[in-house]
Amino acid sequence: EDKVVQSPLSLVVHEGDTVTLNCSYEVTNFRSLLWYKQEKKAPTFLFMLTSSGIEKKSGRLSSILDKKELFSILNITATQTGDSAVYLCAVESYNTDKLIFGTGTRLQVFP
Amino acid sequence: DTAVSQTPKYLVTQMGNDKSIKCEQNLGHDTMYWYKQDSKKFLKIMFSYNNKELIINETVPNRFSPKSPDKAHLNLHINSLELGDSAVYFCASSQDTPETQYFGPGTRLLVL
Numbered sequence: 547e548d549k550v551v552q553s554p555l556s557l558v559v560h561e562g563d564t565v566t567l568n569c570s571y572e573v574t575n576f577r578s579l580l581w582y583k584q585e586k587k588a589p590t591f592l593f594m595l596t597s598s599g600i601e602k603k604s605g606r607l608s609s610i611l612d613k614k615e616l617f618s619i620l621n622i623t624a625t626q627t628g629d630s631a632v633y634l635c636a637v638e639s640y641n642t643d644k645l646i647f648g649t650g651t652r653l654q655v656f657p
Numbered sequence: 658d659t660a661v662s663q664t665p666k667y668l669v670t671q672m673g674n675d676k677s678i679k680c681e682q683n684l685g686h687d688t689m690y691w692y693k694q695d696s697k698k699f700l701k702i703m704f705s706y707n708n709k710e711l712i713i714n715e716t717v718p719n720r721f722s723p724k725s726p727d728k729a730h731l732n733l734h735i736n737s738l739e740l741g742d743s744a745v746y747f748c749a750s751s752q753d754t755p756e757t758q759y760f761g762p763g764t765r766l767l768v769l
Contacts, residue, residue, distance in 0.1 A: 582700070591699050591700075632758075645694065645745070645747075645760075645763065649759060650758070
């Protein structure tokens with residue numbers, strides 16, 4: 547059965563810290579891995595990764611995919627209180643063409 | 658044990674038909690949601706129910722009507738289906754806050 551596991555489930559840090567969020571998956575016919583940030587309403591799209599070893603970067607956020615070991619990490623450097631959110635990882639399979647979501651990592655950044 | 662389930666997983670239908678998608682959660686959560694995933698993988702919230710009461714109703718055509726018979730179920734009924742309704746629809750649930758949501762497996766709707 548396809549599954550996506552995120553860790554840790556919850557993370558509390560101070561502003562300025564660097565955090566690493568993990569996402570491991572077991573999916574038949576992997577197509578892509580996506581990261582979302584969810585605050586109040588719908589998750590907002592961050593990155594899509596399809597190739598192994600290529601880092602995607604946007605400001606203080608970056609992500610990398612390891613297709614051999616079946617995981618991805620999301621790094622946030624110099625965290626700010628506005629980074630507080632749930633970060634969702636989702637994987638897409640060629641078989642179903644739908645997203646399989648992890649349960650998310652809840653990040654809280656305190657001043 | 659499936660936490661959030663949706664039926665059907667796939668739905669192929671003709672334009673103009675009326676169809677329903679069902680969602681059930683066995684997590685005891687108070688809040689349930691419907692999202693539409695577009696072709697670019699963006700998720701757009703459509704509706705949110707808390708204890709059978711509608712709390713979020715984004716700008717969606719009124720051909721879409723959610724129905725919550727009890728807090729464990731949130732069904733989505735779509736009238737007069739159009740080609741642009743083709744998408745993947747996700748159901749989700751959460752306890753008190755909207756943050757930690759559990760997503761269902763999605764329903765792929767194809768309107769021909």
